[in-house]
Every structure is written in C-alpha cells, then in structure tokens.
Amino acid sequence: MNASEYIIGGLAAMGATTFTNPIDVVKTRIQLQGELAARGTYVVPYKGILHGMVTVVRNDGWMGLQKGLVPTMYFQFIVNGVRLGIHTSAVNMGWTRNKNGEESFGLNLFWGAAGGAMGAYFSSPFFMIKTQLQSRASKQVAVGYQHEHTGMLSALRTVYRQGGISGLWRGSTASIARASIGSGAQLATFGPIKSFLRENNLIVQPALNSLCGGFIAGCCVTVAMTPADVMMTRIYNQGLDANGKGLLYNGWLDCFMKTARAEGLYGLYKGFWANYVRLVPHSALVLFFFDELMMLKNRLGITY
Template sequence: MATSDFVLGGLASVGATFFTNPIEVIKTRIQLQGELAARGSYVEPYKGIVHAFITVAKNDGMLGLQKGLVPALYFQFIINSFRLSIYTTAVEKHWMHNKNGEISYGLGLMWGAIGGVVGSYCSSPFFMIKTQLQSQAAKQIAVGYQHTHTSMMGALSEIYKKNGIVGLWRGSLAALPRAAVGSGAQIATFGKTKAMLQEYDFVTHPTYNSFCAGLIAGSIMSVAITPPDVISTRLYNQGVDAQGRGLYYKGWLDCCFKILRTEGVYGMYKGFWANYLRIAPHSTLVLLFFDELIAMRQKYQ
C-alpha cells in the first residue's frame, strides 16, 4: 500500500466533507426523530430536507449546520485513506481483474468491503463523536438521546474517563456491515463504471470519466447503505448506563429488530433522500479529487 495513496485518499475526502457535512447533520436528525415510535405517533421537527435546513439554521444558527465537522474530517480522512489506498493497490496489482484482464465487479466488491471495514474500525471513535455532536440541538427541535459534549476533544476525554478504550470503540463492530456494504458497492461500481465508460467511448476525458463514475457509484451506494447507516446512527448516539451498556439497543441485530417492530421498513430508510444528497455528491467529489490528486502526483514525479 503506497503511503502517498493513503494520504491522498484522506485529503480527497477532507475536501469533500466541507461541502457535504451540513446535509450529514440533517440526515442524522431525520434518522433519529421518532426513534422506536410508530409512524405518525410523534412530533416531527424535521418535515423534509428543506424544512430541516431552515429549522436547524433558525434554532441552532447557521453554524449549527456544521456541527460535528471536526470529527467528521478525522473520520473521513482515516476511512478513505484506507479505502482508496487499498482500492488503488488492488487495481495496480491486478487483484481486481479477472482472467481476461477486465475489472471484476465481484472482486471490486470484495476489496471495497475490505477497505471499508478496516477504515471504519480504525475511525470508529470519530464517527461516534460526529454523530453525537450532530444530534445535539436546541430543546425545541431535539431528537434522539442528547449528549452534552462541547467539543471533539472534550467528548473523547469524557468517554475515555467513563468507559476507557472500550467506550471509544463502542458500536465499532456493529458499524462494520455499514462499511462493508457501502464501501463495497461504491468501490466496485466506480471501478467497473470507469472501465465501461472508457471501453464504449461514452466518457473518455479523465476528469469527466471520474465525475460520472463517481456519481453513479454514489447513487448505488446510497441505496445500499441507508438501512445499516440508520442502525449505526442509532447505536452510536444512544446513551449508556454505568457499565457502558446501551440504554436502547444491545447490538446491531437487536437494533434492527426493534426498528422493524416499532417503525417498520420505513424506519430503516429514514433520511434516505438526505443520505442520497450527501452520499452522491460526496462520493463524486471524493473519487474525483482522488483521481485528480493521483494524476497530479504522477505528473510531477
């Protein structure tokens, strides 16, 4: 794995996160509203994406739309450093190619999932803090369990003092299905789509090719990742008792069953459009920035 690819993968995601974090805040709030309540039985402070933007800006201020930005940058840098560097290594070593020399979608899924799982586990504490900070809101629009963090470092210190290293990695194993599904779908689709667009002369310009492939990959990813993303958001945001055990859910499967039982299939797709509007442009920008940074590195070598 090239060190430069590791760094470039992280930098590409950091650039994209500045643009997409506000929609991530909206997505988190929508996923948490009506937690474990039947549809139509609760007050909805966020009645759609546009209304949610206005509501957050009005009650939390414009800076409220960038809540959790710092841990989000750390999370994105770490997870995408692993994902994208593993992806490029797999491509360069021809680990993603079949016997005919073509990129295999199945192998792309496998290597994308591996990169996502490694990156997700290593970056898990920052994803948890990001989620908890993004959910914090003014009392009149608060949804989900409300933590009292004032900063990323304060949150990390508080959790470590109460529950140690285990507390910082709480929910990390449950987040692995999210990472495997989302990353696998994105990386496999991106590699295969790039090759097909070039092979059939649809989009051959390198920048446009990366942009189109990234957009398609992000669309596929958003459909695949929403249910495990809802579960991860709920698990990371829930409060814990004195022994560090979750107040609402015991784990991934328990969370899944409780959501389906109380909220139905609809609950598993809460925040889908917000997720799509975040993932599609974020995926496009990350993969585009990454390809452009790789091209720049090769140009000046």
C-alpha cells in the first residue's frame, strides 16, 4: 500500500470542501427542521437552498455559511483519505478485476464500501461535531437540538466530558452505513462511467473526463445515500439525557422507523436537493482533484 494515495485522497476532499461547505450547512438545517413532525405542521425557516443560504446570512452573517468548516475538513481528510486510498490500493493490486481481467462492478462496490466504512468509523467524531456546529443558529431560525459549543475544541471537550471516549463515537454505526452506501455507489460507478465516455469518444480529455465522471457518479450517490444521511444528521445532533442516552433515538434503525412513521418518504429524503447540489460538485471535485494529484505524483516520481 502507498501512503501517498491516502494523503492525496484526503487533500482532494479538503479542496472540494472549501467550495461545498455552505450548502452542507443549509442541508443539515433542512434535514433537522420539522423533525418527527407531520408535513405542514411546523414552521419552515429554510425553504430551499437559495432561501436557506439567505436566511443563514441574514441571521448568522456571512461566516454562518462556513459553520463547522474546521471539523468538516478533518472529517473529509480522514474519510476520503482512507476510502480512496483503500480503493486505489485494491485497484493497483488487481483486487477489483474478475477472472477475465476486467474491472468488476461488484468488486469495486465492495472495496469502495469497505473503504468508506473504515474511513467513516475513524472520522465519526468530527462528523458529529460538524453537524452540531452547523445546526447551531440564531433563536429565530434554530432547528433541531441546539448545542452550546463555541468551536471544535469546545465541542470535543463537552462530548468527552459527557460520554468519555465512547461518547465521541456515538452514532458511528449510522456513519458507517452512510459512508458504505455512498462510497460504494460512487467508486463502483466512477471508473465505468469514465471508461464509457472515453471508449465512445464522448469525452476523452483526461481532466474533463474525470470531472464529468464525477458529476454522474455523484447523482448515483445522492439517490442512494440521502436517507442514511438524514438518519446520521439527526442521531448526531440529538441531545442526551442525564444517563448519556439520546433524547429521541436509540440508534439508526430506531431513527429510520420513527422518521418514516412521522414524516413518510418525504422525511427520509428531506434535504435531497441540497444534498444533490452539494454532493454532485463535491463528488466531481474530489475525484477530479484526486486524479490530478495522482498524475502530479506520478510525474514527480513519488513512490512512498
């Protein structure tokens, strides 16, 4: 295994996050508004992506659009460094090819999901912190449980004080499910899409081929991952009782069932368009930056 592949994967994700974090803030709040309430029975402070961004700026200032950016950077570096590094190592070792030597959709799906699960587990504390920071808003537009964190270090201290080391990994099962679905769908479709575009002379220029492949793969990811993303946001953001138990959910399955009963399919796909607008360019940029950095590494002859 090559360590540089893991580092490059992390750096590619950090580059993409700089552009997409504002949409992630809006997405998080849309997923939390009307939590466990029937549609039409609650106030909707965030009525869509653009309205949500304007609402954030009006109430929290321009910097409100970059809430949770620091823990998001840590999360993205770890989860994408691990998942892209593992998948690239699997490709280089021939583990994604079938007996005929052809790239296998199933094997790419497996290694993409395995890398996503591992990356999600190790990065879980930072996703929880970024969710809690992104949801924190002015009283008039606040949604979901409001945590009193002032920053990433403040949040880490509070979470550790409440639940110790295990508290930092509260909800990691939901994180693993989300990342496995998303990473598997992305990496299983990215390569075949690029090959299809190239082999049919549709888009052959390397950088543009990677960018378009990433956009199409991102569409697949959004459809597959949004319900798991809603569950993860809500589990990580919920408050805790005196015993450290969640006030609303006992786990991701409990969250799924309660959301489905109270809000229906709409609730499971709440924030879909914000997720789409964030994930598609994020997916494209991550894979584009990854391909470009890998080519730079090869040109420089970096082997470690």
